[in-house]
Amino acid sequence: MGLSMLFAFLILMVLGVPLYLSLLSTSLFGIVMLGDLSLLRVMGQQFFGGMDVFSLMAIPFFILAGILMNRSGLTDRLLDFSRLLVGSVRGGLGYVNVVGGIILAGVNGSAAADASALGSILIPAMVKDGFSPPYAAGLTAGSALIGPIIPPSIFMIIYATMTNTSIGGLFAAGILPGIVLGGAFMAMNYVYSHRYQVPVADFAEVRKRKKEILIRSLAALFAPVIIVGGIVTGIVTPTESGALAVAYCLLAGLFYTRQLTMRALAESFYETVRLSSSIFLIMGAATVIGWLLKWEQVPQRFASLILQAGLLDKPWLLMIVLSAIIFPVGMFMEEVSTLALLTPIFAPIALKAGIDPFHFGVVMTLNVTIALITPPMGACNYIVAAVGRVKLADVFVHIWPFIGVALLVLLVIISFPPLTTLLPRLLNL
Structure with a gap:
């Protein structure tokens, strides 16, 4: 039955069905194949139950906080602060791009939002500074990948909710891998800048305004502190942290920067509802199909195949094999769906193999995240091409080195579990 459901799902996807x-139609098809129509009632319960999870309430708050950061002008101040940190070096705006991605990652947890914010400002500036348009777009898409790894992370909230893993602990586990990913892209920018002799960035004007930029940036830098600090230290829950961040961004945008108008506020709420509702609908539908697959013991059958292959005794090799499944699926499917569908199957297997749940959570999240810049889907590629006015075909051609660097970082994280387990243990999470 599992293969028949997979075939039906692929047909619906090709036909362009939302x-x-x-997912719901595939579940209905599976129930019809089982011949037990009484399961339709359970299907409805599972659908609403998949959305009615308190921890998922953090998602719309983080989305709204990120949108308000952009519309209130706080994002621009963070990028000015990034310029101040980097200084006048060869290929300086490339480093600003990555540092900006790291800082923005502490606000909204969305790669798409970071790609839009960074791309609209930095891609034209990088092109003007001597970078090729495809490279500028590719680096921006790569920097955006840091968003779902460094807390807060929408993907991690979904994973933690589905596996009953501590969200705070998983957030802490993502900090070091996110920094490693940022460092890898900085190293790549260093090589590119020196190979193609990109001019030395002139940030003299930025240094002259050092004191002003520092003061202006404090308000923007406080938002990541509220979110990451509050969650990791356990002072507030992720949902409470998101609500505090929204309140802070509202106050800063209305009374400090004064760039947040009533129209912009209304548009921000609309965009938040649109994005959040799509995530919740997918979560509900994925819960239904996940329940049906468990009903037919698909996870258990897959686990038995893993056991027969002897992979449970080789955690490192097991994560390589699972990554080889997760990543290609993410290339052709929306990322939330990939996470929601595969987590109930793969997470118990990883736990049975003795893999730390925080470690596997970061590995799975990074797999799904890298798919955001991988053709043919690669949502971030479409975003940076649009906002940076770069040909999409050029982005697709030149994005592969960035994908290779991200996959290399994934291999490093798989090989060195302390990168993900150190901070949660130090913080007793």
Whole structure:
């Protein structure tokens, strides 16, 4: 039955049926194949139950906080602060791009939002500074990948909710891998800048305004502190942290920067509802199909195959094999769906193999995240091409080195579990 459901799902996807409807229709097809129509009632309960999870309430708050950061002008101040940190070096704006991605990652947890914010400002500036348009777009897409790894992370919230893992602990586990990913892209920018002799960035004007920029940036830098600090230290829950961040961004945008108008506020709420509702619908639909697969013991059968292959005794090799499944699926499917579908199957297997749940959570999240810049889907590629006015075909051609660097970082994280487990243990999470 599992293969028949997979075939039906692929047909619906090719026909262009909305993703949540494809998932629900596939579940309905599976129930019909089972011949037990009484399960339709359970299907409805599972659908609403998949959305009615308190921890998922953090998602719309983080989305709204990120949108308010952009519309209130706080994002621009963070980028000015990034310029101040980097200084006048060869290829300086490339480093600003990565540092900006790291800082923005502490606000909204969305790669798409970071790609839009960074791309609209930095891609034209990088091109003007001597970078090629495809490279500028590719680096921006790569920097955006840091968003779902460094807390807060929408993907990690979904994973933690589905596996009953501590969200705070998983957030802490993502900090070091996110920094490693940022460092890898900085190293790549160093090589590119020196190979193609990109001019030395002139940030003299920025240094002259050092004191002003520092003062202006404090308000923007306080938002990541509220979110990351509050969650990791356990002072507030992720949902409370998101609500505090929204309140802070509202106050800063209305009374400090004064760039947040009533129209911009209304548009921010609309965009938040649109994005959040799509995530919740997919979560509900994925819960239904996950329940049906468990009903037919698909996870258990897959686990038995893993056991027969002897992979449970080789955690490192097991994560390589699972990554080889997760990543290609993410290339052709929306990332939330990939996470929601595969987590109930793969997470118990990883736990049975003795893999730390925080470690596997970061590995799975990074797999899904890298798919955001991988053709043919690669949502971030479309975003940076649009906002940076770069040909999409050029982005697709030149994005592969960035994908290679990200996959290399994934291999490093798989090989060195302390990168993900050190901070949660130090913080007793």
